[in-house]
Amino acid sequence: MSKTHSTIVHIIANYGHQFLGLLKGARTDDAQPQWIQLVARGKRQGYAVGDWVKASLSQDQTQGAIEGIHLRENLFYRSEFNKQKNLASNIDQVAIICATEPSFADELLGRALICAHVAEIEVLIVLNKADVSELLPLARERLRLYAKLGYRVIEVSANQPDSLNSELIPALKGKTTLLMGQSGMGKSSLINALIPDANLRTREISSVLNSGKHTTTFSRLFDCDLGGQASQIIDSPGFEQFGMAQFSVSQIQHAMPEFVPYLGTCKFHNCTHVHEPACAILDAVARGEIVEFRHEFYLRLLQQLDYYEHAQY
Ligand SMILES: Nc1nc2c(ncn2[C@@H]2O[C@H](COP(=O)(O)OP(=O)(O)O)[C@@H](O)[C@H]2O)c(=O)[nH]1
Ligand SMILES: [Mg+2]
Ligand SMILES: [Zn+2]
Structure with a gap:
């Protein structure tokens, strides 16, 4: 079998399972960018625009197969x-x-x-x-x-x-x-x-x-x-929904800036801030320190996580 060697490619567009890449140093605003058409090899993997990937390229470097992530910092x-x-x-x-x-x-x-x-x-x-x-x-x-x-x-x-x-x-x-x-x-x-x-x-x-x-x-x-x-x-394409099935309750709590000062100060250490007595977050909502609709937003997120957890799919 002929030996192919991997090249580092920057993914700059994604449509379904097709990707378009550029070699390091090339820019999309070059006069004539040398686009590389890429497909993901093997079982489908979630590559993203912005990823630096390893790919094996055709001789003329216009096509290739993605082999794996080279650099993804976030x-x-x-x-x-x-x-x-x-x-x-x-x-x-x-x-x-x-x-x-x-x-x-x-x-x-x-x-x-x-x-x-x-x-x-x-x-x-x-x-x-x-x-x-x-x-x-x-x-x-x-x-x-x-x-x-x-x-x-x-x-x-x-x-x-x-x-x-x-x-x-x-x-x-x-x-x-x-x-x-x-x-x-x-x-x-x-x-x-x-x-x-x-x-x-x-x-x-x-x-x-x-x-x-x-x-x-x-x-x-x-x-x-x-x-x-x-x-x-x-x-990125406009969106009309934004699912967050990947998150934990704790991640959501810590991502709400107005919750952070109160976290850990409820009576119950495992307080969910939904209905518990002596809940610092519910008290802050009652005092107007946390805006009510943001707490309602939090409740909807919890409900959705719960739904994801119990739904059959
Ligand atoms: N008055 C005004 N209209 C705008 C402005 N920016 C976009 N639009 C209009 O809003 C509509 C949607 O804009 P578009 O760029 O297609 O929105 P997209 O769906 O977010 O990409 C178009 O009719 C634009 O002309 C703006 O700053 N002021
Ligand atoms: Mg648009
Ligand atoms: Zn609480």
Whole structure:
């Protein structure tokens, strides 16, 4: 048997079980990137955009088979039951895009924040469409809670490129950032404002990856220059649900910043903060120190974990 040797490849797009990669040193904003079409060898493995993988390549280095992970420092994913949805790996931060309209969902925002905390990935909240002035006060008011909890909130308008310069671009420059958000929040508009050739690249990637089906429902990484520094933005499909079957109750509790000061101070050491007497969290809710809807959010997460545990699948 002929001996193939492994090459290190950076995964920059993923559609189903197909991947697109680039060799080290190549960038998606090169004039003519040398795309490598990749498939995962053997039993399906959960590779993600951002992974550095070992792959055996064809002679001309246009095709290859992924053999395993070379470098994955972190992985951001959501999961429903036993289905894991990888969003990106090797990222510095997650930017969650919200908007004045359509209204964003606290449920999804809250879940994404927990997910980032558990994965130990920095997170920032971007409020887009700040130009919609009649709805701005309400969106600001809703996000003030998250700012109080310690999250960074940045206001922008994708259709006013100057608005990106003061805070967003400085926050993104030199970093690898996963952009995520519900559809309609203006994620594509922001990416187009930040990355001049994004549309062109998306079409190109989609035709190589997907043999001509011009869907944009796949994750992909864009190299770009932001604030004069090489940066990377990863676009992910809009989501309308955010499963967290992978988490433990304790992980969720520790990922809620307003819970943390009270953890360990309840009467019962195994307190679930649902109905127990002398529960420090329930007392804090009663005193208004923890916002009630965040506690209700926590209760829904527990119910869902319980459901995952007892469901037959
Ligand atoms: N007023 C306003 N509209 C915006 C802004 N950004 C995006 N939009 C509009 O919002 C709609 C959804 O934007 P799109 O980028 O497709 O959202 P995506 O689904 O998150 O990718 C489009 O009609 C955009 O023109 C903004 O900053 N201000
Ligand atoms: Mg879009
Ligand atoms: Zn308690």
